[in-house]
Amino acid sequence: MGQAVNLLSVENVTRQYDDVGGEALPVLRGVSFTLDAGQSLAILGASGSGKSTLLNIVGGLDLPDAGRVVLDGHTLAEHDAEALARVRNEQVGFVFQLHHLLPQCTVLENVLVPALVRGRAAADAAVARAQQLLEQVGLAERLSHRPAQLSGGERQRVAVVRALINEPKLLLADEPTGALDHAHAVQLVELLLELVVEQNVALVMVTHAADLAARCDRVCHLRGGAFVDGAA
Ligand SMILES: Nc1ncnc2c1ncn2[C@@H]1O[C@H](COP(=O)(O)OP(=O)(O)O)[C@@H](O)[C@H]1O
Ligand SMILES: [Mg+2]
Structure with a gap:
């Protein structure tokens, strides 16, 4: 039907954890959003509202109980x-609170x-990109630092550059x-948003700082396992 396809489509994702007592703890009750490159x-x-749970599902680190995540036309759960x-490794870049x-x-x-x-040849081929990105984030003089x-x-x-090294889509x-x-914090978010446009990636950023969130193109509030409108 010639319908435009989003880079990322998260469709009615639900996830619950099994409690020790055998009771289910519903964390995500049906979360949907789409996102495009850039x-x-x-x-x-x-x-505790389920932000990390959602992000892990979007990145294929965890699977939803129901609903699906479609990245670049492929449903994650359909991959072996x-x-x-x-x-x-190739399509998603991760940045966490701790740099790891x-x-x-x-x-x-x-x-x-x-x-x-991806192999020694891939790493060799990525050296120039690594140096260029590290220079761009102001670390040209730090390449040999620990x-x-x-x-x-x-x-x-450094963690941001590492996340971008394989030219991910997300x-x-x-x-x-x-x-x-x-x-x-403001500096890092500004840098992320610059790179999103320049590298044409889609960014999902979890935060509990409203002023940082407001710098993104869109803001969603996760509450009670779903996205709600208005202030969190
Ligand atoms: N592996 C797990 N097993 C059981 N409960 C979990 C697990 N991971 C997270 N939870 C629970 O799910 C809820 C959401 O956690 P999380 O997604 O980490 O929230 P947030 O990132 O917003 O702080 C919390 O109540 C948390 O205790
Ligand atoms: Mg979290």
Whole structure:
């Protein structure tokens, strides 16, 4: 029918956890949204509202009980484990609250890890892109530093570059500024939004800071397991 297809389509996703007592804990009760390349969406919600659960499902780290996630025309749940791992590595970039950089590796080596997963040749081919992106985020002089030699803001910028190294279509950030002071948090979000446009990726950013969320193209509030309108 010539219908436009969104890069990301999250359709009526539900997820519940099994409690120790055998009772089900419904966390997501039917969440839907779409997102296109070059667009940013912020998800706001209180602690425990299911933001990480949702982001993990969107990134294929977890599967929904019902509903589906369609990325670039493919339903994630239809991939076998190997194909899903490849989608996560090649099409999705993850940034977390804690940088998860390897302490014994340099900045450049850390950034190349997701490329190395695809083989030595892929990592070699990604060196120029790594250097260019690190320069762009202001870390040109830090390529040989270890994570312990960097500030918190610098470490998160390395994590952002690592997430982008394989030229993903989708960037998922789970409270990426949670460990930063406000000034550095604003800087990191500005940088993310610049890169979203320049690299033409779609960004879903989870945060509990309304002022940071407001910088994104769209803001959704997660409450009671669903997106609600208005203030959280
Ligand atoms: N693996 C799990 N098993 C059982 N309960 C979980 C699990 N992960 C998260 N939860 C519960 O689900 C709810 C949502 O968690 P989460 O998605 O981490 O929220 P948020 O990221 O918004 O803080 C919380 O009540 C949490 O305790
Ligand atoms: Mg969380």
